[in-house]
Amino acid sequence: MFSRLSQVTRHLSPSSLAQAARASAPGMTMATAVDERRTRTIHTAACLIIGDEVLGGKTVDTNSAYMAKWCFSLGINLKRVEAIQDDESEIIEATRRMSERYDFVVTSGGIGPTHDDITYQSIAKAFSLPLKLHPEAFEKMKRLSRPHPSQPKFDWDTDSPALKAKLRMVELPTDESRPLDQQFFFPYDDLWVPVTVVNGNVHILPGVPRLFERLLDGMKPLIIPRLVDPEGKGSYRVLFSTPLPESAVAPYLSELAAKVEPHGVKVGSYPRWGKKWNTVTLVGRDHDYLESLVSEVEKNVQGKRVKDEADNDSGGESDADA
Structure with missing residues (x-):
């Protein structure tokens, strides 16, 4: 990728830097900081994939790819995608770090009914919150x-x-000092699982792709x-196709x-191995x-604009550098 050839990109805008400074100001209370994260302009995002099955190769992660396209379509700069185990200490560290560094954080996975589904309890511990039965989620689940x-x-x-x-699936991290409608969001009447929002900007979603995609949308x-x-x-x-190698x-x-x-x-x-362009x-x-x-670009890369990378595919050996 050209990223390895060019300068390191810098995407923290002055406004996002100012937001970070306000969020860490000495006089800012915890409640005020949460409000700031909950309402700030969204410049950056991060996606945390949680699950041993992903890291072990049993399950292919498609949720981060879906979120990448979702963010791109909205003009949000997805700065980080990270996959970690179903491990309490790792979940705590990652969610705290991402909540501090990025405007919009989404987690995927680990909210099922079994012993290894520990996302809710770990994120609750990360932000010193109790797990509380959510009555509306429970009633929706039953119905x-x-x-x-x-x-x-x-x-x-x-x-x-x-x-x-x-009940493990509806016992959710809850800040009892804040309104519930700022912490839980039910996008659809036919789904009982809510989007749970912790610390103002951490959004907890299931790992099942169909549910993840619907709730994100x-x-x-x-x-x-x-x-x-x-x-x-x-x-x-x-997009442009060029017959020239990257060098x-x-x-x-x-x-x-x-x-x-x-x-x-x-x-x-982006070199396309096995293709001529x-x-x-x-x-x-x-x-x-x-x-x-x-x-200008067409002239300098001796190529042409295309709608899709495959527009010029015709087989043959790649001219990409090894």
């Missing part, structure tokens, strides 16, 4: 849960190991008003990156400025 056809109707009124396992009405561009137009990506285009791309950086544009170069990308928020660069 919406359907037993397998081969199983008898579930007894919600009798204490049992199965009931205790279900369901948060848009709350997130869009807090974007740099409240219309949520997001970022734009312009041939690197000098020009380095010059181009320095030229466009003040305009908030990133330049990328490599890809160069421009990514930024200013559509007109990106369009003004097209002819």
Whole structure:
């Protein structure tokens, strides 16, 4: 990737630096800091994937990829994706660190009914919160849960190991000094699992991709008003195909990156092994400025603009550098 050829990018805007300074100001109370994180303009994001099954190769993580596209479409700079084990100390460290460094944090996984689902309890401990039964989530669970056809109707009124396992999923980190509607959000009537918000900016989501994607999309009405561009137009990506290897285009791309950086544009170069054409990308928020660069880039990389990386695929050996 061109990132290994070009300068280290810097994306902490003056406004986000000011927000971080306010959040750590000596006179700021804990409650005020949480409010600041809950309402600040969202510049940056992080995604924390939690699960032994991901790190062990049993489950393929698709949630971080979905969130990356989601953030790109909204113009949010996804700064970090991290995968960790179902380990309390790791979850505590990672969520504290991400909450401090990024405006919008999403966790995925570890909120099921079994002994190794420890995300809720770990994040509660990270921010010194108790786990409390959420009455609305519990009532929704009872109403919406359907037993397998081969199983008898579930007894919600009798204490049992199965009931205790279900309750693990609705005993949520709760700040009793704050309104519940600032901590829990139910985007859809047909889902009993809420988005749980801790410390103002940590959003706890399930690891099941279908649920993760729906709940993330369901948060848009709350997130869009807090974007740099409240219309949520997001970022734009312009792709070019070039027959030249990375080593041939690197000098020009380095010059181009320095030229466009003040305009908030990133330049990328991606070798495509086994193909005759490599890809160069421009990514930024200013559509007109990106369009003004097209002819210049086409000329200097001896290529052409494409809608998709596969537009010029015709097999053959790659001209990419080894």
